[in-house]
Amino acid sequence: MIHSLTDTVKLNNGTDIPGLGLGVFQIPDADTSEVVKNAIVNGYRSIDTAAIYGNETGTGLGIKQGLEETGISRDELFVTSKVWNNHLSYDETIAAFHESLTRLSLDYLDLYLIHWPGNEAFEESWKALEDLYAEGKIKAIGVSNFQVHHLEKLFTFAKVVPAINQIELHPKLAQLELRAFCEEKGIHIQAWSPLMQGQLLTNKTILALAEAHKKSPAQIILRWAIQQDILLNVKSTHSDRMRSNADIFDFQLSQEEMEKLNALNENLRVGPDPDSFDFK
Template identity: 60%
Template sequence: MINNLQDTITLQNGLAMPGMGLGVFQVENDATAEIVKNAIEVGYRSIDTAAIYGNEVGVGEGIKQALASTSLKREDLFITSKVWNNGLGYDETIAAYEESLRKLGLDYLDLYLIHWPGKNKYTEAWKALENLYEEGKIKAIGVCNFNVSHLQDLLKTARITPVINQVEFHPRLQQTELRSFCMEHRIQLEAWAPLMQGGLLEDETISKIAEKYGKSNTQVILRWDIQNGIVTIPKSVRKERMIQNADIFDFSLTDEEVALIQAMNLDKRVGPDPDEFDFVM
């Protein structure tokens, strides 16, 4: 379990990844540079973006500004992006990766993910990711929003097992079967929408736990992620909120409190179901 914001977990290929990072979903490109710069300056080392977010240019500018204002180097950061549904052919995936690098202004990515499985469109994309990885152009490769059936299908032909499966994960959607499958295959689970897009900020069960520790609901949920061995990437656009989100390493939930939160599961999504999601934009 990580014990501070810059602690890392070790992925199955040996790469160290920060156990907590910053997500920039739905952040406007023009605002992204300052947000990313602030995050890195307050201690975040992992930044998660995607081609479809439309803010890779801003992320890259924020990285550039942060490296100029601190003693950090590029290799001190962990940068993730994702290939969108319209780039899931082999050549399209290679081109999408190169375009993301161009927009980010980087020479390599630490982690590159297939954003959605679609209707079995990912086989050629995964071959492209494997080749990019073997050529040393990506430090690690993985997937997003893959259910057990998608992973089982991918593993039939994959030369390399995904190191990450980034999925919707929060107290109302605990992905029990998927989590067990990923643990069995040493695929690290990473949570998007860890706060259920704000849907748990007034939850009574979590509020009672938060009151005990003098913490917010957000902090309790993120602490629950950490204690469950889940990599988490909460989004925040305000510097003070970034600091608050990371202030979760001075307390621990008891086994009873963890069990109370586990009991909240309803298999309830706020995002699309991967078995049904297939649009191209």
Template identity: 55%
Template sequence: MNNQVTTLYNGVSMPWLGIGVFKVEEGDELVHAVKFAIKHGYRSIDTAAIYGNEEGVGQALHESMLETGLAREELFVTSKVWNADLGYESTLKAYETSLQKLGLDYLDLYLIHWPVEGKYEEAWRALETLYKQGKVKAIGVSNFQIHHLEQLMKHAEIKPMVNQVEFHPRLTQKELLAYCQSQDIQLEAWSPLMQGELLNNTELLEIAQRYNKSIAQIIIRWDLQSGVITIPKSTKEHRIVENFNVFDFELSAEDMTRINQLNQNKRVGPDPDNFDF
């Protein structure tokens, strides 16, 4: 495994590890968190229209590029179209709005945020258009289960490159991971630390102590060794640094199995088959 990046099936490089900004409000805390992340080696930033913070993310990206000399091409920026905008024309419009707020000329990855029945097929057609026009480097989905992916691919010209889902040791999504790997769709984890619920787990603590790492680092490393991209969220600089410091060790096969066995099919977010937004 390349330490830093993987290659999506269309040849685009995507970092294994990024920073998520879910529930981080516009303002200094957001701008500082994204700038800390870039300063400490992160190159992937994940936001969404519904997060309401694309302008702050854009500000942080531009300030970071000015201060560090990084080129736009060295960053990987993801956003997502919200449920209310799913439709062909409305998705195209939502994309332009996100791009404007971020102050960018293109996105690296654009995702359909949730599989709203009867709506995501038209939205996907819009993503295919954006991709063909070169306005986005890669397109994908979020929170799609196997049957959603199968339904989408009945009509799709272009297969999703990424599926971003809730994924952590209490929700290992074994069948979905295997399916995505068989289809060459890259799985990506949101809420990898289960919104902090796993940070007091005694079994994970015991594993962490043996590697002289934190529980968060053990979970992130488990993601990477499972072949899953991950985007832990933090606004604290020491945590942002800690979360990135996972490329200097490897979990044993035995410990990977132990972590897999923590699965309870337990979600902290909505069930994609039973949600109402």
């Protein structure tokens, strides 16, 4: 379990990733540079974007500004992007990676993910990621939104075990079977939409725990994830919210409180279902 904003977790290939990062989903490209710069200034060392977000250029500019303002080096940051796997060929995936790298103005990525399983049309994309990884262009490779059967198919041809499976995960969608499978295979889980796009912030159970701990509902939810060794990407556009989201290391939820939050699970999604979402 991490104990500070800069604490890292070791992935299955030895790469270290910060346990809590900033996600930039749905932030306009023109605004992203300021958001990313502020995140780095506020101590965030993991930045998560994707080609489909349309803000890799702004993310790259924000990284450059954040490094300049803080004086830290590029290797102190962990930068993730994703290929929008709309049934891409091997060559298309290689090209998409280099386009992302150009937009980000970076020499390498720390993590590159296949964004969606896309009706299981990911074999060529994964082989491309493996080759980019072997060439040292990416420090770790992984997947996003893969369910157990997607991973089982991946294992029929993969030479490299994914380092991460980034999935929708929050108290209403605990994904217990998938998490157990990934743990068995040495794949770390990273949560997107850990606050259920804000829908959990008025939940009565969470509000009661927030009052008991003198914390915000968001801090309770994020602490619930941290105590289960779930890696996090949290979206925020304001510096005060960024600092608040990171202020989760000075308290602990009891086992009874964790069980109250676990009991909220309804297998309820706010994002698409990976088993039916496709975009060919």
